[in-house]
Amino acid sequence: MERFDVELRKVTKRFGEVTAVRDVTLQIRSGEFFSLLGPSGCGKTTTLRMIAGFEIPTSGQILIGGQVQGHLPPHKRPVNTVFQHYALFPHMTVYQNVAFGLEMQKVDKAEIAARVGQALELVHLTGMENRKPKQLSGGQQQRVALARALVNRPKVLLLDEPLGALDLKLRKNMQIELKNLQAEVGITFIYVTHDQEEALTMSDRIAVMNRGRVLQVGSPEVIYEQPENRFVADFIGETNFVTGVLQRAGLPVEIEVAGQLVQAGWLAEGVRTGETAVLSIRPEKIHLLPGSANGEAHQFGTAVSGQVERTIYLGTDTRYLIRLDAETRLVVRMQNTQVGHSHFAIGDTVWACWNPAHARVLSAEE
Amino acid sequence: MTAVTKPTTTILPESRASRQERIKTQLATLGLTGYGILAYLFLYLPIIILVIFSFNDSRSTAQWAGFSTAWYVEMMQDNQIIISLWNSLFVAIVSTAISTVLGTLAAMAMERYRFRGRLVMDAILYLPIIIPDIAMAIMLLLFFNISGIGFNTWRIELAGLRLSVPYSVIIGHVAFNISFVAVVVRARLAHMDRTLEEAASDLYANAWHTFWRVTLPMLMPGIIGGALLAFTLSLDDFVITFFTAGPGFNTLPVRVFGMIKKGVTPKINAVSSLMLAGSLALVLISIFLRRGDDRGGIEIV
Numbered sequence: 111m112e113r114f115d116v117e118l119r120k121v122t123k124r125f126g127e128v129t130a131v132r133d134v135t136l137q138i139r140s141g142e143f144f145s146l147l148g149p150s151g152c153g154k155t156t157t158l159r160m161i162a163g164f165e166i167p168t169s170g171q172i173l174i175g176g177q178v179q180g181h182l183p184p185h186k187r188p189v190n191t192v193f194q195h196y197a198l199f200p201h202m203t204v205y206q207n208v209a210f211g212l213e214m215q216k217v218d219k220a221e222i223a224a225r226v227g228q229a230l231e232l233v234h235l236t237g238m239e240n241r242k243p244k245q246l247s248g249g250q251q252q253r254v255a256l257a258r259a260l261v262n263r264p265k266v267l268l269l270d271e272p273l274g275a276l277d278l279k280l281r282k283n284m285q286i287e288l289k290n291l292q293a294e295v296g297i298t299f300i301y302v303t304h305d306q307e308e309a310l311t312m313s314d315r316i317a318v319m320n321r322g323r324v325l326q327v328g329s330p331e332v333i334y335e336q337p338e339n340r341f342v343a344d345f346i347g348e349t350n351f352v353t354g355v356l357q358r359a360g361l362p363v364e365i366e367v368a369g370q371l372v373q374a375g376w377l378a379e380g381v382r383t384g385e386t387a388v389l390s391i392r393p394e395k396i397h398l399l400p401g402s403a404n405g406e407a408h409q410f411g412t413a414v415s416g417q418v419e420r421t422i423y424l425g426t427d428t429r430y431l432i433r434l435d436a437e438t439r440l441v442v443r444m445q446n447t448q449v450g451h452s453h454f455a456i457g458d459t460v461w462a463c464w465n466p467a468h469a470r471v472l473s474a475e476e
Numbered sequence: 477m478t479a480v481t482k483p484t485t486t487i488l489p490e491s492r493a494s495r496q497e498r499i500k501t502q503l504a505t506l507g508l509t510g511y512g513i514l515a516y517l518f519l520y521l522p523i524i525i526l527v528i529f530s531f532n533d534s535r536s537t538a539q540w541a542g543f544s545t546a547w548y549v550e551m552m553q554d555n556q557i558i559i560s561l562w563n564s565l566f567v568a569i570v571s572t573a574i575s576t577v578l579g580t581l582a583a584m585a586m587e588r589y590r591f592r593g594r595l596v597m598d599a600i601l602y603l604p605i606i607i608p609d610i611a612m613a614i615m616l617l618l619f620f621n622i623s624g625i626g627f628n629t630w631r632i633e634l635a636g637l638r639l640s641v642p643y644s645v646i647i648g649h650v651a652f653n654i655s656f657v658a659v660v661v662r663a664r665l666a667h668m669d670r671t672l673e674e675a676a677s678d679l680y681a682n683a684w685h686t687f688w689r690v691t692l693p694m695l696m697p698g699i700i701g702g703a704l705l706a707f708t709l710s711l712d713d714f715v716i717t718f719f720t721a722g723p724g725f726n727t728l729p730v731r732v733f734g735m736i737k738k739g740v741t742p743k744i745n746a747v748s749s750l751m752l753a754g755s756l757a758l759v760l761i762s763i764f765l766r767r768g769d770d771r772g773g774i775e776i777v
Contacts, residue, residue, distance in 0.1 A: 211679035
């Protein structure tokens with residue numbers, strides 16, 4: 111049987127009338143970098159706080175290392191947290207901050223000194239022991255928060271948007287550093303973020319949350335390439351949603367959009383033939399061909415014809431807005447691989463074609 | 477062909493409108509400065525005169541007859557004044573200690589816990605700040621009579637003097653000081669980041685350790701501020717002390733009041749100057765502590 115460091119079984123949390131987390135079941139593997147991704151208010155932070163013990167679930171169970179946590183308070187759980195705004199103790203030095211957890215566990219002085227030294231070395235803060243948090247930059251405070259948590263060698267490290275307060279460049283650097291750090295220490299990370307790019311870059315697996323529910327769990331690739339519903343497809347990356355009527359539920363899935371029949375490689379559960387559904391396809395998966403290249407277009411698998419309505423040059427690639435009919439547009443993104451080669455002009459009739467495996471038919475509801 | 481033209485650098489004369497505005501601004505600055513000086517004179521002139529005449533070489537508190545420290549010497553030799561000074565300090569220290577602990581606990585209860593009747597308790601807690609001293613004094617007096625606490629005294633030897641301090645005065649001072657301490661500590665508590673306490677408990681600290689290692693140090697500037705305020709108010713209090721003291725017990729303000737009935741001499745000025753110096757010292761201490769606080773990286777309420 112696979113070993114899970116953290117398990118949530120049908121966990122629900124209500125605050126008065128508001129249900130913050132609804133029936134969440136998750137299994138987080140040992141040594142995994144697991145992200146909870148979703149917009150603000152989706153319940154990801156509440157989920158993390160329940161694992162830490164700051165909130166007790168209204169119903170359901172949380173297991174850490176196979177032990178049911180129940181009403182155990184935070185100081186009796188084998189996890190440590192890196193808080194969003196670090197929550198460093200302002201009246202203590204860096205050393206005292208990092209040593210705090212060990213002192214509370216009554217580790218002896220010599221070992222504390224050794225472990226604090228190691229932890230500060232791990233986050234490249236050796237020599238800063240006697241500074242107060244206010245004398246450090248945001249990035250350094252972040253590192254102190256990490257060291258303060260890691261020094262306890264927890265089973266699981268919980269991180270609540272730890273990079274949210276840093277500027278973009280520092281954030282990018284810290285993303286890589288955090289990922290390396292996790293590989294180095296081999297501790298399970300549960301990482302809360304609303305930044306999809308961050309989640310894709312760092313995670314082994316992602317749980318996408320919205321309105322208190324987990325909508326999909328999977329590797330970054332699965333989440334991006336095989337979204338199972340509109341929210342996930344929309345929240346991660348950019349996608350085209352084209353409303354149409356399902357014509358064939360078997361493979362290849364066929365859907366009629368803007369009066370043309372196109373194919374897709376996957377169909378969401380519960381959508382029936384003759385019903386309204388949504389075709390989802392990423393802009394970079396669509397290839398444009400001139401209107402005259404009829405035969406070539408259909409070799410791609412499936413194609414729709416339309417007119418170029420707008421082109422936006424973006425350096426590495428060009429975005430095209432393709433008009434299929436009065437209401438329907440497709441965004442297409444094509445790489446500018448050749449110098450000075452302008453592909454298409456406004457008004458051109460084109461074929462927008464794709465491999466059906468890249469297109470998915472989702473339920474019209476969220 | 478392109479002509480190279482140099483930019484014009486001639487300074488044009490100031491326009492009439494600009495000149496008018498400039499003069500208006502200058503006049504306004506002058507007027508506001510004068511007003512500021514007047515306001516400060518109004519506040520501090522009496523104090524300055526009081527201090528000056530405490531050094532007067534005459535019984536008069538209106539006519540200057542030369543510099544002398546005779547009144548200070550006389551004050552120091554007046555056993556009544558010395559006893560009342562120690563009474564004041566004793567009452568202030570004891571009542572501050574008690575009210576700081578109780579006020580801090582009350583502030584924590586109001587800020588951190590949600591319980592039935594909290595809003596009412598909250599409002600009542602601050603009542604002593606609002607109600608007139610005289611009303612409070614009479615209520616306390618009645619309370620001491622009815623409860624049987626009466627004017628029983630606490631006898632102690634301090635600085636070679638035998639003091640007997642009525643419990644009623646100490647209790648009375650504690651009663652109004654709790655509110656002031658609670659207000660100051662609560663303001664500090666409200667601005668304190670609660671995730672700090674969460675962080676402590678996340679780092680294996682139980683409730684007890686969290687309080688001593690995180691909450692209390694973070695609250696310290698507020699607690700010290702509250703204690704200094706309580707100490708000053710206690711030293712300063714006349715009405716409540718006067719009503720709850722019973723016969724024969726004087727704090728410094730009560731003693732001064734007694735002396736004034738027999739006529740104002742520069743000795744009273746000397747006593748007042750001493751009290752002023754004491755208050756100033758307290759203010760300086762609190763400013764100094766707050767500056768240290770800044771450097772320590774803890775925000776000030």
